[in-house]
Amino acid sequence: MIASASEARVGVSPDPSRVIVTLATSVSAAQVWQALTETSSVAMWFGSLTAELRPGSPARLDFGDGDFFTLDDIQLNPPYGLQYTWRFLGIGPKDAITWRIIPQDAGCLVTVSDDEPERALELSQDLQEGWLDFIQRLERFLTTGQVTRYDWRREFEASLELPDRLPDIWDSLFDTQEQAHWLPLADTPLASDAHFEIDDGLDPTRWQITEVLWNPPTSVQFQLSCPDWRQFTRCYLELFPRPQTTLLRVKHLGWEGISRNEQEAKRQRQRFSELWIKTLQQARQIVEPIQE
Numbered sequence: 112m113i114a115s116a117s118e119a120r121v122g123v124s125p126d127p128s129r130v131i132v133t134l135a136t137s138v139s140a141a142q143v144w145q146a147l148t149e150t151s152s153v154a155m156w157f158g159s160l161t162a163e164l165r166p167g168s169p170a171r172l173d174f175g176d177g178d179f180f181t182l183d184d185i186q187l188n189p190p191y192g193l194q195y196t197w198r199f200l201g202i203g204p205k206d207a208i209t210w211r212i213i214p215q216d217a218g219c220l221v222t223v224s225d226d227e228p229e230r231a232l233e234l235s236q237d238l239q240e241g242w243l244d245f246i247q248r249l250e251r252f253l254t255t256g257q258v259t260r261y262d263w264r265r266e267f268e269a270s271l272e273l274p275d276r277l278p279d280i281w282d283s284l285f286d287t288q289e290q291a292h293w294l295p296l297a298d299t300p301l302a303s304d305a306h307f308e309i310d311d312g313l314d315p316t317r318w319q320i321t322e323v324l325w326n327p328p329t330s331v332q333f334q335l336s337c338p339d340w341r342q343f344t345r346c347y348l349e350l351f352p353r354p355q356t357t358l359l360r361v362k363h364l365g366w367e368g369i370s371r372n373e374q375e376a377k378r379q380r381q382r383f384s385e386l387w388i389k390t391l392q393q394a395r396q397i398v399e400p401i402q403e
């Protein structure tokens with residue numbers, strides 16, 4: 112264990128496309144490098160790497176709850192920094208991640224920057240909170256040597272860039288004739304008392320939709336429930352305009368309340384992670400022909 116004074120802070124950037132978080136720590140640059148690159152150390156505070164980080168080889172950072180990043184374009188400069196690009200769930204916008212390790216008289220300064228050219232201000236603010244949480248977990252791991260990564264995330268969020276204007280995408284995706292081509296609707300268009308169905312060999316297989324609230328042309332929200340769940344979850348389908356594209360985002364909240372068994376709640380969240388990834392990919396297939 113290393114007892115050290117450290118401080119994490121979010122850098123202020125006038126450009127929402129860049130998020131910067133800095134950690135001042137009394138541990139050495141070599142120790143930070145190990146925490147950022149060695150699979151056994153990364154698993155203690157961040158997530159599980161499927162392979163050692165190597166230039167020219169892709170990797171995956173998995174959190175064990177349905178969330179993951181796919182990593183590519185890996186560049187290493189031990190022990191002073193590394194770079195890679197990643198996509199959340201393999202489908203999100205491509206972010207460029209840069210870690211810098213600057214040795215100082217006592218310890219070092221660790222900076223991570225996350226760049227994504229079309230990121231909106233609202234999403235940048237959310238990302239700042241996420242990176243501050245990650246680097247604080249890194250700080251506690253460096254200080255104590257103990258596991259500091261979170262067990263599983265109680266919210267779910269996924270997003271996908273689509274190549275058209277927001278109003279046109281809304282019309283394409285939410286036309287009553289198109290909804291069942293990308294959403295897992297059982298029989299009727301998205302409305303109260305409609306149903307979602309999943310055929311993956313697991314239970315439950317059918318959920319009731321209630322409390323549908325439309326806000327065209329930017330969002331719709333609704334509740335999902337079934338007899339096997341203790342309470343409903345809430346889903347949000349949202350469109351965000353970007354300079355060159357439109358972002359389609361899914362938020363699915365309330366996983367901690369569906370079961371007294373935490374592992375079952377986590378398992379159901381993993382199922383819906385796979386479902387929402389497939390759903391977003393199917394939405395892209397509907398929208399992309401517009402550009403042809």
